[in-house]
Amino acid sequence: MKILMDKNKWYEYLSKYSLEPCNADVSYKNHLSNAIEFLKDCKVDKKELKLLDVGCGSGIVMKYIKSEWFGIDMNAGEYTKNNTNFTKEDIHVLPYEDKTFDIVFCCHTLEHVLSPFICLSEMKRILKDDGSIILSIPILPHFVIESHFYILTHKSWRHMLDILKLKIINIENLSHTINIHCKKLLKPEPEPVLTQHSTEASNHLEATRREFLDFTKRKSIDVKGMKVLDVGCRSGLNIPFFKWQLKMKWAGIDTNPEDRYTQKMDMTNLSALDDNYDFVFACHTLEHCINPYQALGELKEILKDGGWLFLSLPCLCDFHTDEIDHIFCFNEMQIKKLFTYFRFKDIECYKGKHGGYGDDKDLYNIICVGRKDIETNKIIYENEKVMYETETDKLTGDTLEKDFNLIIGDTN
Numbered sequence: 001m002k003i004l005m006d007k008n009k010w011y012e013y014l015s016k017y018s019l020e021p022c023n024a025d026v027s028y029k030n031h032l033s034n035a036i037e038f039l040k041d042c043k044v045d046k047k048e049l050k051l052l053d054v055g056c057g058s059g060i061v062m063k064y065i066k067s068e069w070f071g072i073d074m075n076a077g078e079y080t081k082n083n084t085n086f087t088k089e090d091i092h093v094l095p096y097e098d099k100t101f102d103i104v105f106c107c108h109t110l111e112h113v114l115s116p117f118i119c120l121s122e123m124k125r126i127l128k129d130d131g132s133i134i135l136s137i138p139i140l141p142h143f144v145i146e147s148h149f150y151i152l153t154h155k156s157w158r159h160m161l162d163i164l165k166l167k168i169i170n171i172e173n174l175s176h177t178i179n180i181h182c183k184k185l186l187k188p189e190p191e192p193v194l195t196q197h198s199t200e201a202s203n204h205l206e207a208t209r210r211e212f213l214d215f216t217k218r219k220s221i222d223v224k225g226m227k228v229l230d231v232g233c234r235s236g237l238n239i240p241f242f243k244w245q246l247k248m249k250w251a252g253i254d255t256n257p258e259d260r261y262t263q264k265m266d267m268t269n270l271s272a273l274d275d276n277y278d279f280v281f282a283c284h285t286l287e288h289c290i291n292p293y294q295a296l297g298e299l300k301e302i303l304k305d306g307g308w309l310f311l312s313l314p315c316l317c318d319f320h321t322d323e324i325d326h327i328f329c330f331n332e333m334q335i336k337k338l339f340t341y342f343r344f345k346d347i348e349c350y351k352g353k354h355g356g357y358g359d360d361k362d363l364y365n366i367i368c369v370g371r372k373d374i375e376t377n378k379i380i381y382e383n384e385k386v387m388y389e390t391e392t393d394k395l396t397g398d399t400l401e402k403d404f405n406l407i408i409g410d411t412n
Contacts, residue, residue, distance in 0.1 A: 035136035038179040049102035055109025107136040207354040208312040226278035232285030344370025
């Protein structure tokens, strides 16, 4: 699996797209105070240690810990603007040497970034072998706001921590937040097994095919002779539909192909493919991907100018967010936001009308479609940064300190 952690490569990757600041309208005092209490309960906060506060916001955490504080964020806050231990930088590429910190603390930040997996892998890189990562993350059923790129579950984070070989030491479950204490796993354990499709794959596929037919008919697109890439196609179940029924030129990829027609390929690295596909068709695949942001970028790259990405996802519901092989889940707002960030044109995101879950009428597919446009593809990302801001940056230090003293007590 390709992981973008080299700074120049990461910024080069982002420079293909124009990204705008993402503003979150949230009050973070309660969950931050809970995370600080959790840090104390884990008994890893000691004077002789170095702590990195990732997505530190105002930097108020420094007033409530014993360790030497270091912070990183895209914006300087009340306590960080004159602090020499503060770094104004993108957290996807942490500007520190390997094995620098004893503790990495990250509170309600990863849900706002484009690639939580890359950020977590960077945290592991700069952590000492005996160090600790303290995470505080909103999970379902939490409020979903516009600045959140992903909707998260307990299993979302377990998957990522397992893949990165970070062992969970302690978990605190609150009403809308989970606090996690994890450490590097120094002894190898078996790789987690992630499958590409659920047992309802045939139902999803049939429903998504019908949505595809409806879409091309509504857009008056004559698909005969066009090239389509079928992503996560497993055993080539769509071959009769695309090749024989629609007379399209079909190609398929999957991480675990089950037939001789499908290429073995990860959707986060499609550099071996040509960029001349008229359609990319992906049914119930993105939710299984450890890095959806990178996957969407790769899928857009292989489209010809004017080509369409046709995506089908499971609806947001208890049944599917608890699927063991789903790493992420989305609603219409989240997936449309990702399509918008990649500058797709003519974006449509809607509830599929053909079901896809057998007799259960309350469950449905989310369909999201976007067209690659040559003009928007030329926009250069000038700042070479991933911008994310929160309302916490607008709060004064006095206000924050007063509220925190009421919640967790004055440490003086």
